Amino acid sequence: MAELIVYGIVLGxxxxxxxxGLSLVYGIIGFANFAHGEFxxxxxxxxxxxxxxxxxxxxxxxxxxxxxxxxxxxVFAFPFSMAGxxxxxxxxxxxxxxxxxAKNSGPVMFAMSSLGxxxxxxxxIIIVWGSDYLFYRPxxxxxxLEVPLGIKIRPDQIVILFIVFLLxxxxxVFLQDTKMGKAMRATADNMExxxxxxxxxxxxxxxxxxxxxxxxxxxxxxxGIDVQLHARMGWHFLxxxxxxxxxxxxxxIYGALVGGFAIGIxxxxxxxxxLPTYKLAVAFVIMILILLIRPQGIxxxx
Amino acid sequence: MILLKIEDVTVGxxxxxxLHNVTVTVRSGEIVSVIGPNGAGKSTLLKTVxxxxxxxxxxITLKEKHITGLRPDRxxxxxxxxxPQVENVFSSMTIQENLEMGAFIRRDDYSQRxxxxxxxxxxxxxxxxxxxxxxxxxxxxMVAMGRALMLDPQVLLLDEPSAGLAPxxxxxxFEKIREVNATGVAMIIVEQNAKEALKMAHxxxxxxxxxxxxxxxxxxxxxxxxxxxxxxxG
Numbered sequence: 001m002a003e004l005i006v007y008g009i010v011l012g013x014x015x016x017x018x019x020x021g022l023s024l025v026y027g028i029i030g031f032a033n034f035a036h037g038e039f040x041x042x043x044x045x046x047x048x049x050x051x052x053x054x055x056x057x058x059x060x061x062x063x064x065x066x067x068x069x070x071x072x073x074x075v076f077a078f079p080f081s082m083a084g085x086x087x088x089x090x091x092x093x094x095x096x097x098x099x100x101x102a103k104n105s106g107p108v109m110f111a112m113s114s115l116g117x118x119x120x121x122x123x124x125i126i127i128v129w130g131s132d133y134l135f136y137r138p139x140x141x142x143x144x145l146e147v148p149l150g151i152k153i154r155p156d157q158i159v160i161l162f163i164v165f166l167l168x169x170x171x172x173v174f175l176q177d178t179k180m181g182k183a184m185r186a187t188a189d190n191m192e193x194x195x196x197x198x199x200x201x202x203x204x205x206x207x208x209x210x211x212x213x214x215x216x217x218x219x220x221x222x223x224g225i226d227v228q229l230h231a232r233m234g235w236h237f238l239x240x241x242x243x244x245x246x247x248x249x250x251x252x253i254y255g256a257l258v259g260g261f262a263i264g265i266x267x268x269x270x271x272x273x274x275l276p277t278y279k280l281a282v283a284f285v286i287m288i289l290i291l292l293i294r295p296q297g298i299x300x301x302x
Numbered sequence: 303m304i305l306l307k308i309e310d311v312t313v314g315x316x317x318x319x320x321l322h323n324v325t326v327t328v329r330s331g332e333i334v335s336v337i338g339p340n341g342a343g344k345s346t347l348l349k350t351v352x353x354x355x356x357x358x359x360x361x362i363t364l365k366e367k368h369i370t371g372l373r374p375d376r377x378x379x380x381x382x383x384x385x386p387q388v389e390n391v392f393s394s395m396t397i398q399e400n401l402e403m404g405a406f407i408r409r410d411d412y413s414q415r416x417x418x419x420x421x422x423x424x425x426x427x428x429x430x431x432x433x434x435x436x437x438x439x440x441x442x443x444m445v446a447m448g449r450a451l452m453l454d455p456q457v458l459l460l461d462e463p464s465a466g467l468a469p470x471x472x473x474x475x476f477e478k479i480r481e482v483n484a485t486g487v488a489m490i491i492v493e494q495n496a497k498e499a500l501k502m503a504h505x506x507x508x509x510x511x512x513x514x515x516x517x518x519x520x521x522x523x524x525x526x527x528x529x530x531x532x533x534x535x536g
Contacts (some may be wrong), residue, residue: 136378182395184402196352196386198378198407198447264486 002149004268010157010226012166012264017219018237019244019256020171021212027188027251028208029097031110033118036216036241037234043085043217044224044233044274045125051136067145067155069137078221082214089213090206092117098202118235125231134229158223167218168257170251171211175253179242180207188251239280240267249297258298262286303369304366305488306351306382306457307329310358313350320346321512327505328457332488333456333479335503335520336535337496343512344492345387348459352384353377364457379407383450386485387461393435396411397426400434400445404452412452418450440471444478458482458489465494476502493532496533500524508533 022036024255055073057064064071096117100109135170144152175181187194187204195201216234244263248255263283290297306328321345328334336344349355351362353374362370364380374384382504383404392400401419405412420427423444427436434445434465443463450458463479464472476498482487483502493499503520508529515531523529 065333178403182399182402183406184401185395186406189394190389192354193386193390193392194403195374195379196354196374196384198453199403200375242311 001272003151003153004272005265006151006153006264007157009261009266010160010264011268012261014162014219014223014260015237015240015264016225016260017164017167017215017222018241018258019114019248019260020168020253021215022187022241023245023248023251023253023256024184025207025212026245028184028191029205031097031107031114032242033212034111034214034238035092035121036114037236038087038118038121038237038239039089039213039216039234040220040223041125041231041234042088042121043081043213044220044229045129045231046081046084046217047074047077047221047224048129048134048136048229050080064137067143068159069140069154069156071140074136074221074225078218080293081221083215085217085220087178088121088209088213089209089216093205093209096106097206118238119266122231123234129231135222136229150256154226156225160226161217163222165195167215171215171253174211182202184208209249236280239287240264240283243283243290246287246297247280247290247293249300252297252299255299303327303330305332305364306364306490307361307373308347308351309361309363311347311350311357311362313346313355313357313360315355317511321350323360324514326490326514326517328488328490329504330488331486332482332504333483333520334488334490334492335499335506336492336509337494337499337506337523338405338509338515339533340494342509343508345461346512347509348384348461348490348492351377352382352459356496375407378453379452381456382459383453383455383457384459385446385450386465387421387465391434391437391449392441393433395434396431397434397437397445397448398430399423399504400429400449401426401452404449407430408453410486415452415454418485419451422451422478422485425447439467440474443467443475447478447482455487458487459505460489460491462492466496472498494509496529497524500534 013207018036018040022033025033036083051073055076060073062073096113100113140152142152147153175185183199184204184207187199220234240263242261245256247262248259263286266286267279267282270279304327308324308326310323310325312319312322320468322346322430338344346355350357353372356371369377369380392403401416425441426442426444438463438494463475466474500520500523506518506520506523507514508516
């Protein structure tokens with residue numbers, strides 16, 4: 001059981017990275033981005049492209065760091081892929097969502113457009129890489145460490161948790177202590193008043209997409225390192241992402257963090273009682289229960 | 303000296319015009335009060351000055367420079383601050399952060415201005431770490447005004463500063479408005495509380511059905527029988 005909780009924390013951290021971005025975008029632009037899971041997939045595959053393609057071509061050595069399953073190639077691919085997906089998210093906002101905002105489109109239009117966006121990204125990935133399961137380092141033995149309480153944990157998973165907390169910590173400092181971060185919170189709080197205060201809200205929206213996209217990419221890569229890559233991985237993350245976002249109150253990034261861990265742990269612990277194929281159903285049931293019992297989420301005001 | 307001039311402004315939403323050829327002039331250091339019944343277009347006037355609504359016709363100039371139709375985030379850079387009637391604070395942010403957002407476009411060191419705003423509203427200094435959403439109505443109004451004042455604006459636009467406040471707090475807010483004006487800030491105040499608004503006004507305008515009806519000094523309007531009968535409740 002303790003082991004399942006630890007795995008749940010790892011999965012939860014990955015969900016949280018996606019959920020925070022989803023929540024940020026919802027808080028500022030006010031629509032549910034169904035393509036957010038695909039940003040995770042895109043991040044994972046962009047990193048794959050760098051690790052197995054570009055970096056092998058320019059000759060960065062392929063050896064791994066000791067007991068970890070990745071090396072320098074991944075260290076370079078990680079920020080590159082985050083930046084790449086940040087630009088992808090901003091690109092879709094500029095060519096699509098900004099136009100819908102200008103027309104004062106309703107939430108259904110935004111939801112359907114983002115659903116379309118998710119299909120486009122997923123299909124491009126399937127066309128390029130196919131729909132097989134892929135690994136950053138195929139055929140690598142991935143031994144687990146024994147830690148107290150009989151928990152087996154892979155060194156990769158410790159690094160994954162470290163990166164999750166590092167990214168969340170950086171986001172926290174950005175939002176609390178920088179001028180742009182505060183302006184972002186102000187815009188999420190009251191967009192009209194932000195505009196009145198002279199904040200260029202279109203610029204804030206660009207930053208929001210960029211940060212949301214980058215965090216999603218990080219989540220996707222970490223899932224790829226922890227488990228595997230698949231063209232539908234992000235699509236399957238969509239329900240846990242929404243469950244985490246709603247559980248933690250939509251628009252509240254700290255809530256999304258807590259919600260992510262809660263959903264991740266619930267999904268993993270459920271495998272002690274249920275078939276692992278029901279993991280998604282667990283997230284879905286939690287989401288429905290919150291919507292019925294406390295639709296404003298744990299951190300929302302009644 | 304004429305600071306802000308609104309000339310023959312016509313504005314509306316989609317098909318219907320709310321304001322018809324409205325003219326209002328603000329001289330430096332003046333309090334200009336705009337009164338009139340509900341639906342007269344008073345708030346619309348402020349939104350138009352601040353660029354939230356685009357006029358169909360007419361000109362708005364600040365120190366003889368055109369600001370007609372500019373976006374709010376441009377107009378605020380010209381030296382006009384606006385306090386909306388409702389939702390005028392960032393409720394999830396602290397008082398200090400609210401004031402910092404008021405100074406968002408300032409590139410210089412505004413710590414002295416922050417102290418001046420705290421001197422004007424000492425209660426905000428005591429509670430600067432508290433979330434604005436947890437404050438009482440009167441204190442929120444102070445945060446809203448403080449935010450707008452962080453820029454050292456030339457003109458302050460106040461939309462119904464006394465709306466929703468308990469009667470005992472209303473006189474306090476008007477007192478604060480006088481204090482702010484004494485520091486040299488010109489302002490347009492839109493008010494339901496016409497008597498109080500005219501008492502402190504250097505100049506007053508009466509709007510009805512989106513048109514200028516009367517304008518005169520505050521005192522003269524208070525003494526005017528018709529204004530008294532129609533807008534001051536006897």
